[in-house]
Each structure stands twice: as C-alpha cells, then as structure tokens.
Amino acid sequence: MDVVVCVKRVPDASGMDALVIDASRKDIERRTLVAKINDWDEYALEAAAQLKEKAGVSLTAVTVGPDEWDDVLRRALAMGADRAIRVDEDMLAADCHAVSTVLAALVRTLPHDLVLFGAQSEDFGSGQLGVMVAEMLGIPHAALVVSLEVGEGSVRVDRELEAGALESYAIELPALLTIQTGVNRPRYISVGGIRRAMKKDLQIMSVSELGLTAEMLAPQAVLERLETPPRGKEAELISGPPEETAERLVGILRNAGIL
C-alpha cells in the first residue's frame, strides 16, 4: 500500500509573548522565530508510521516550500518515510487553493492509496488544504479523523464532530484523510534519527515539472493584510510570588462569594 503524507513547516510562536507584523503587512516578523513541523502533521506522520509498522506500506512525505523546508522532510524520513519530495516553491503568499493545486499535481504523479494531511496548520489554521486536494484528485475524503483502521481496499474512520460525538465511515481507497490531534501519540524524533535520515533520498521538484503555470497558482482569496486583533477586556493581572498571588486570588474568590 502506498501512503502519502503532506507536511508543512510553521514558525514556532510559542516562545514569544507577542508577534510582530513585518513591513509588508502580510507576514509576521520571522527572524526571532524558529521553525518546526506543523503539530497536526506530526500526528498524520505518526499515523502513517504506525501503518507502516503493521503492514507493507511504502511511505512518501511531501511538502511545498523553499529549501529550508527540507528539515521537516528529514523529520518525516526519520519517522519512517521511505522517500520525501519537496516542490521547490515559496508559497507563503499563496492561498490554500494554489497550494492544493501544487500538492494535488504532485500526489497525482505518485502511487497513492491513502493520502494523509494534518487537519489544519498551527500558523494559518484554515483547515481546508487536505479536503481541497481530495476534491482535485477526485478521491473521497474525511476531515478531522480521530481514528483510522485500514482494511482490505478500504479504511474505516471516525470523524470528530462537536461535543464529543463521532461520525463513522467506511471509505474505499484511494482516499484522503485529514488527521486531528489525539489520534495517536507522535513519537519523539531524536537528533541521531534525523542525522541518519540525512542519508535517505530527498527529491526536489519544481512546479513547472508538475506542469503548473503561475496563472494556475494565482490566489483566489487575496490576503490583504495582517492586523493585530483588538483584544477584548484584558484580565486584571495579579503579580508577585505565588504566595502573594494565591493570597490575593483567595481574597477575590471570597469577595465573589465563591469561597
């Protein structure tokens, strides 16, 4: 069985209190941020790696981005991917439709029984890429998958709905799933593992090799600008060592009649 996992590289904004919009007003200042693999994609990769451990699976990881994006593919290779392909195109300014056009074109050239995406990205969080690619490939999909079980020629999945409810499907392969967090526990990828993955095959392609033109990649939804959102009422901050903050909080709770 051939499994393709699409992964994305995102800035890790967790270490900074605040983000800064850059001069273009369409992006954030990235210099002080480090990059990482998108959280959701790690779950998708783990799901694929687990399939590979169980059955004869050939696993390909793909991405589209500039050369520093190789590091997320190395990670995928360290996690068990047999090969990795990067489409060399900076698509930071592109919309989801354009990115899915590239990814769909790429996946079309690959044998694929099961295509996995993270359900959304940590940075933009649109949650639409995977389902768009499925539609472009003309294969069935399920978004927000929280469990999957691959059988003969089909996959049984649970989709997450609201309020803890689930929706179950049996889907014929080939199919595309977008993976929700919690579906598994992504393994740790050691630095040694990543070093060893440096020896594995990492293939680079261009959009023109995929037969795509700039016109085909023009955005449908145009990012006008980023804004700092108005924050609602801010919390009244209680500061000091725990001793003092706890004391004050207890006072507040008492005044509010909770204690």
Next chain:
Amino acid sequence: MDSIYDSLVEIVGSEHVSTQPEELYIYSFDLGTTEPHRPDYAVAPRTTGEIQQIVRLANREKVPVVPLGGGLSLAGLAVPLKGGIALDLKRMDTIIEVNERARYAVVECGVSQGQLTSYLERRHPRLMHSEPGAPPQATIAGNVAIHGQGDLAQPYGFNSDMVNGLEVVLPTGEVCRFGSCSISPYWYTQHPLPDVGLFLGWAGTTGIITRVSIKLFPCKEILGAGQFVVEDEELIPELVHRITHTEMAHDLVAFSQAIPPFSSGLHHLTISLSADSEKELDFKMELIFDDTLGEYIRRGDGGFLGFTRGQQRPQVSKTSDWRKGGGFEYVGSIMPVETYPECYRRGREISERHDIPYTVLGRVIGMSHAMMFSWTYAFNRADPETVRQAREALHESDDLVLELGGTIWKPGVYGQKLVMERMDPNTLNLMKKVKQLLDPNGIMNPGNWEVGR
C-alpha cells in the same frame, strides 16, 4: 472497569495500587529460583486500617493476598503463586516506640532491619537488636514471620523468640493483639498469657503482622570479631561447644566457601565479641582465644587470624555476583551442631555436582542448642541452565536436611511438602484446623503451606 481495582483505589489511593504490567512483573518475582507468577494487583497500604479493608475485600472477592516486606525471603514465600494482591508493606515504616529501660522496640511491619539499626545507633546507642544476615531492607516483621535469626542468636536465640507482642490483621479482617499489649499500653512481654502463637513461622499464611515489639539488647562500646580457622571440619562441633561455654561471644558463625580459592576447604569461625572497655575486651579475648582455643593453635589444628574492630554490615548480596549473574538462593536449616561436618561434606558434593562454587555456613543459635546451617547456590539470572542447576541443588539440600535429622528453615513449596509428609499427622491435622479457622477462604499466601482443607 475492575471493581476490585476501584475498591483498592478507594482504600489506599490510586498511587498505591497498580495493575500495570510493570508492577505486576516486578512483584511476580522473589530474587531466587522460584518461577515467577504475576499478581493481579500490587498494593502498598499505609495503615493497619487500610490492610483490614484490603483483607475484607479479598475475603469477599476470594482473592489471594500475599504480604511482603523486604521481599528477600527467597524460596517463593513472597511470590504470588496463585495471583491476587501483592501487598507491599514497606510504607508502614514507623518506629513507634523504643523503651530504653525495658529494652524493646515497637515497629510497624515495614520497618527494615537497616532502619532500626540506624535508629538505635543514632538515638539509643546503648541498644541493639539481633540483625539477620540479610540485606538491610529486610523487615523486622517479615523476619519474625519466618523464624529468622540474627547476629545475637548465640546468646538469645531466634528472633521470633524475641517477640514481645504482635498486632495482626486476621485473614477475615479483625485486628488482634498478642502479649502484654493486648491488655496494657506496654509491649514488653508475650508471656504469661495463654499461648496464641499462630503467626510466627507461618510465612504470612495466617494473617498479616502489622506491628511487632522486639527485644533489644545491650550494645557495648566496642564491637568486633575474631577469626579462627581450622582445616578439619570434625573439630567445629567441639569448638562451638567450648566457645559457647564461655558465654562471651554474641555471635558465632562457622563457614567454608570455595571463593577465594586459597581458603577453600578451610573452616572459619567468626567469633563476635563486645565490650565496654579494653579491660573487658582483653578479658573476653583471653578467655576465648588463649584459654579455650590456645591448645588448638599449639597443636597446629587451628589458627587465629586476628581480631577486627567495628561491625561490618552483612553484604550477602555479594554472593549473588559470584557467577556474575545476580542470583543466589540457599537452603537454610535448623540443625544439631554436631551435624556440621556432614552438612559441609554433603553440601560441598551437591555444589560440585552442579558446578556451583560451594558456600556453607552455620550460625549458632543459643548455647549450641542448634545452628542455622545454610547451603548457598549462586546462579546466573541470564542463564536458565544455571538457574535450573541451582534449583536442583536446593531440592537435594532440602532432602539432605531431613536425611540428617534436621528441619528446613523457611522452606519453599518443595521443602514444605517434604516437611508435611513427615510431620506427625496429628500435628498436621491441628495445623489444618488452625488454618481453616483463621482463613476460611484460603486467601492468605495460598500455595505456601497448603496443609489441605
């Protein structure tokens, strides 16, 4: 969900109950050759009340309960042979009282030998207890439950003879006290109330000891041991008889072992002495090493290897590494001292037959009233063949004990059967009745001492 598990959590809190494979794995072993058997629950209670609730639950659910202290008794006595609850008592580790004048200590069942020794050294340096030759995490309560002996056995006998009182949770959940503590705040004597000694030597099959009062003895300023060595094992009973007559030694141990090779075949007598002054020490030394043993030295039958001050904590665990394999087990027996030569020769044969470096040891109990004689067999945990060899050697040693007219100390299942086969049928029948009365559902450490129902 497992309702027994839920109830156990209710009793001791979730952190002290486990059904996870890791705990079940670890509690499936003792450290010897007994085949492991997994418990269904590992539980570590903190109070007598918790133990009562656990035992009542086990009774209702007919689940075995296997108490363990240090878990060092070997012979499978703390292996959950029929599953159930492995009850790790080491959290019950409070030293409740030391009575300096009446010389006793009341301890909870999880108090280790090392802990009491250290406590006495720091707080009551004029007192000591009879510490067995086990690693220091062995517990006081576990030791009396198997009739252990320690380094004051020569003057004062078995550790179980030093028990002044017990608190026990019966298999049906009631708490009982025995000795003066059953009627008084003092835990100073077992006697002279009617004898209800139903727990010592029963290896946890009749109840769970939760508190023990144990006798303490004078601890003198100077502790040390003299080494005397002879070539002829036939001399040992005579030497023991003569040394005990001096009433000077506080511990008397004869041993012989294959390692190191240069002393293989020799018999060492370790004669421990204590004194509050140099004068007292000189007197004792003179009495033993000159007046009593001098003639052997002069005849060339024995040699004095010197006197070492200070007491070395027993490090028997080193035996476990003789085969670079992390394991040993021994058969202990309570023998007449006169059987020492035969015990040594036959034991050495067994060891050599199984390719195990021999080690035998006899610790004198009382005024030469008996000795605890042990045959120790090291094995390599990673090599099943050596484990099998050791197990065979152990069984042969059990057979030997009975052949020589001795009794097996804390036998495993194999030895228990041998003992019960030979036991006076009326005695066995009484044991059966006692067991049935105390433990109607047979939940306490089943598989061990199965007297039948």
Next chain:
Amino acid sequence: MREILVVAEHRKQKVADISVQMLGKGRQLAGQAGADLVAVTIGTDVAGYARELSRYADRVLTAEVSGMQEPLAEPSQRVLSSIIRDRKPFLVLIGHSSFGMDLAPALAVELEVPLVTDCVDVSLEEDGLRAVRPVYNGKMNAVYSFALAQTVIVTGRVGEFPVGEGDRRGEFQEVSLPFGPLDYKRFEGYTEQEAAGVDITEANVLVSVGRGIKDRASIELAERLADALGGVVACSRPVVDYGWLPADRQVGLSGKTVKPKLYLALGISGAFQHVVGMRGANMIVAVNRDPGAPIFGIADYGIVDDILRVIPVLTEKVTGLRS
C-alpha cells in the same frame, strides 16, 4: 435578485446554533446589499428545519435526501454545487463546524470559487467582500479580499455572529435532484460520548488544566485544588490527547460547553476551540507562564506564573481558609 445562501446544518433534530448565527450575519449583509437571504436544508425529513429556518430567511430550499438524518458532507456537496451553479449567490455562508470543514473546501474546488474558512467577520466594502479570520492561534487577524469572483464561500466561527430577529416567514421551495447512495463512502453511524461519572457541566467550580500541567501525575495537584474549592477537574484538548484525563472532562468545541460560577484555567493558552466552551463562565481566572497567552484576553483575573508553583500554594490557602 442577488442572493446570499446559508447552508443550514442540523444536529439532534434541531437547526444548529451556528447556522442560525450564519443567518444573522447573512441577514445583515443582505440588508446592506439589497439581496435575498436564502437558506438551504438538506437531509431526511427536513420540513421541520425548514420551518425554523423560514423565520430568518426570505426563502428556504429543502432538499430531501433519504438516509441522511444528520448532515453528511459529500451528499450535501452534490446538492449544493447544483444549487449554487444554478442560483449564483454572491456569498455562501457555512458554519465552520466539523461538517463545514468536511464540506466547504471540496465544494469550493468543485465550483472553482474562493473560500475563506473560520471567519470572525465578513463585510461588504465598495470593492467587494472582505473576510477576516484569526491566524497564529488568535494572535493575529488576516484580512482577505476576492478579486473578481462571482461567488465566494465563507465559513464562520461559532459564537462570533449575532442571531437575527427570527420574525420572518420565508417561502419554501423544494429542490428535487436525482441522487443515489454513495458506494465509495459508506456512512456507518454516530457515537455519542458515553455518560461519565463526573458531569463537568453541572459543577459550580471547574479547575481546568491544559498542557501546562506537563504530566499525568500532576493532575492530582489539580484534583486536590478542586477538592478544596468544592469543584471538579476539567481540561483542554491536549490533556485528553495525551491520555491524562478522559474525554468527558474536555471543555471546548469538541468537548463540553460549561457555565460554572468559577472557571480556573490553569496552563491553558486559550485557543478558540477551548474558549468557546467556557466563555460563559461567571468568573474566569487564568494562570499561565506566557503573558501573551490569549486566555488573558478573556479571563477576569490572571496570574503569569508556572501553574505547578501556584497550584499547591493556592490549594493550601483555600484549605486553610475552609478549615
């Protein structure tokens, strides 16, 4: 007449709140654009939903599809693509729900129209529509425009749009479409979350822990605090993902919606998916190491600190006070 189309979703025999909110936004924009507001309901026995929708919409399209008690994405896509091709609404509003996420991207590709998901605002400017959506976990907003698109699809975030008056009497129109069962994707049913021992929706005080709790063993710290406060422990998604608490303790979009008197958010960053389940609490107190955490934008009181330091001290103070 120009139209705005709202795709209605129903759950448990009710029109979903989010669809009513989409109608609210649709009504406002329709008024501005002089357009009609059209709702569409797709499924089995949709007449009841249609009546409810008609209180908000000018027109309700009903598409009866057998075997579809709850909304399913692919059959809905078939119905909708046909309707949209036919009616060419300039805006299609869909709730950014699980259903919407499964449906909207495929629908947009099929129709070759732009899509912006998870919007918190949609407006009509001189040069066309604008959609605003949060990015970087709510730390930024992104504003989108749509060149010359004839139709734009927008999915909207729950709770961000007002509910309309509900005083209309829209007309009904049946849409009949040739439609067979899907052979390549078989719907097998729903699973509701099992009722659990502890019902966090009933509690007056919730001590809710997030990723900042770091370890399963530390959950007990929170439990002790909850005991002291007379409340129960709840959590955000990562805690369930890690398996540290059962799913029935999860607050948020995919978990429970709670309205306690006190919600103590400990080590919870305040992702929207969580906030949506707890913002109805009377008082919210947040403790988080990151002063920029969005949770401080919704909490009444905040403490910037490591929760593992604060919890034990707070527990002790509360216990002290109680005893």
Next chain:
Amino acid sequence: MTLADYKYADMIHRCFRCGYCKFPVNWMDVNSCPAYARFRMETYSCGGRLWLTRAWLSDEIEWTEHLAQILYTCTACKNCEEKCPLSFNVDILNMIVAAKAEMVERGLVPSAVKEFLENIERHGNPYGTARARRGEWTEGSEIEQYQGQEFLYYVGCVGSYDTRAQETARTLGRVLTRSGVSFGVLGSEENCDGNEVNTLGEEALFEMLAEDNVRKFKELGVTRVVALSPHSYNAMKNEYPRFDGTFTSFHYTQLLRDLIIGEKLDVSGGFSASVTYHDPCFLGRWNGEYEAPRRVLRSIPGVELVEMEKNRAGALCCGGGGGNFYTDFLGGSESSPARTRVREASATGASVLAVACPNCMTMLEDAVKAEGLEDSLAVKDVAEIVAAACGTA
C-alpha cells in the same frame, strides 16, 4: 535494539535487587532514592528499573508510557551508585541512561520529556521561551557581555529563565563584581549546557549542544568558566573534554571559597542565622565537592551551620535532576523528594536552607510553600548569603 545489542547486556542481569540502592549512607530509612521515596513501589527503585529495562529489552514486557515514566523518574542523583555493594555499581546509572537512550531512539519517551527535548533543540532551553530572551535576566544589572574577560560566567537555562533563579544569577554577578573578578556572560548567545539532555539519554542532541558550546567558547577565547549551576559545571568539567573543550570549569562556590581564602571577598558583614546546607547531586555525589560551599558558609560570621541527617554523599536529592525540575514526574505529593527534603531541613531547626544550584532552589522553594514552612524556613542560595555578608544583597 534487542538485549544482545544493549551496551550493558552482560551486566544488567547482575542486579540482585537487594535494595541497598534505596538507603542513605546511614541506613535511616529506605527513602533516599527520590523516585522510590515518591512512589514506594519496587518498580521505582534503581533495582526495579534495571529489572524492567532487562525485561523490556528481552521482550518480556512491552513498552508502555508507564514504563517510560518509571525510567524517567530517575533523577540521576547517584544515591544508588553510592550504596550498591556490587562491583558494577559504577555503571548502574549508566545502565538506566542507556535504557532511556534506547527509548529516545525509538521515539518512546513520555510527552513531557519529548517537549523538554524539543524545546531545547529549538529554543536552547527546556521552557520553550525564545532564545532572544535568554539574556533578559541581566537587564538592570551591570553584568557585561563576555569579551575576553578572565571568566565566562555561564548561567544555564534555569538561571536564565526562571524568575527566582534569575535573582540568584544577578546576585552572584554582583558578588563577583564586588570581588573584582573579571567576568562576562553570553546573554542571548548562551546555549543550553546539555547536562540534563545527557541524563535523559538524548546523546546526539547532547553532542550537538556540547560541540556548539565548545566551538563558541573557543571562538571567544574562553579559558575559565564559572558556572552558576552544578549541572552545567558537571557537563563542562566531565563531558566537554570529549568534545575538545579544554577550558577549566569551576562551580561558583569553589570560586567564592578561593576569593574568601585569598581575602578578595570580605564577608565580615556577616549573616546571622542558623543555616543548613543541601548538597546538590551534581556538585556532591557527581563531583565530590562537599566542602567548598560549607567552607564559604562557615567563613561568614554569624552563620551557624547545622547538618541535616542526610548530608554529603548521603544527601537526599531535591527531585529536580534528570529533567525532573521541568517534567515534574516526582511532584504532586507530600512524598515528593523536595517536600521530604524541606521537612528534613526544617527538622534541624535552621531558619535558612542554603542551596548551591538553581534547580534545587526552584524545587525546594516551591516545596517550602507546599509544606507551609515559609515563616520558619527561607531558601537562599549560598551566593545570596554571601551577598548579604558582603553588603551587595
């Protein structure tokens, strides 16, 4: 990896599980292995971990999150090594670290450990706070950037980011300045020392950090490093030489001792208190330095130094080693080692618990609060006591 490929395959079965590893030097209880003391199940003793490791590597038991947690509760405090009577005791901790390394290789570490390691790899610190903010602790102080001064003052992750430990870091800076020591810091250029990474079994990441630090130190011409944290000191003194790190490392208490003896630091201002000193594992058992901090404390007029029953080689670990100051596997209970330790400190009657490690500082100060001892016991770093005595507090 199978058991056969495990570095200690011919050794790990040699543990008899006699239990010596749980005791302190004076046998007073069985609670000197911090993990065993916390959980009181045999699995959590050093012997338990060794037996489980062997069972796992020989497929007798499967990996579980619980197994990983049992291994990662080990704080690498070396109490077991101190007590084990067998000849292979020098390797018993190595055996556990090697088992952790195998878990790292297989990716099977507890999620808190995963987070810890990923944060260090990405951000150079376990907290996941940006590298750019590593130097913020110096703000408002006169501490200079390192540019060829005699000493590089290496602060470490805890001193750089933890608000309480930052105070200690600044205080030590003032004391060094007062003594006329020429030193500088790396600020936001400083990287994690990797000591914890090493004990967590992430060997390649440790190599990466060590190589990075050695390269940087060489470029800057560093010859002498004074470390705030014994963890950094340990890594630099014992591990960095493998990476050609040829500079000399000191723990700051050693430097303060020399300054006091050499009369470059005047502590005659004194500090009136009964003080008990907690030995950090990475200074004490790991590096045998028990006396320097005591010498410093004793030289301060007014300090009455009282010992806890468990001291020096027998000291109970605060529970913060092996990444546990962050992962907190041992927290959440009155049996948590830090809480046990402050109760022991309190029992001496001392009013000050002196520490010489930022990890111990954070662990024990939190524990003092959890135990409600704030009114009777203050946790102070040795540097802070010295600062008070030389008037720079």
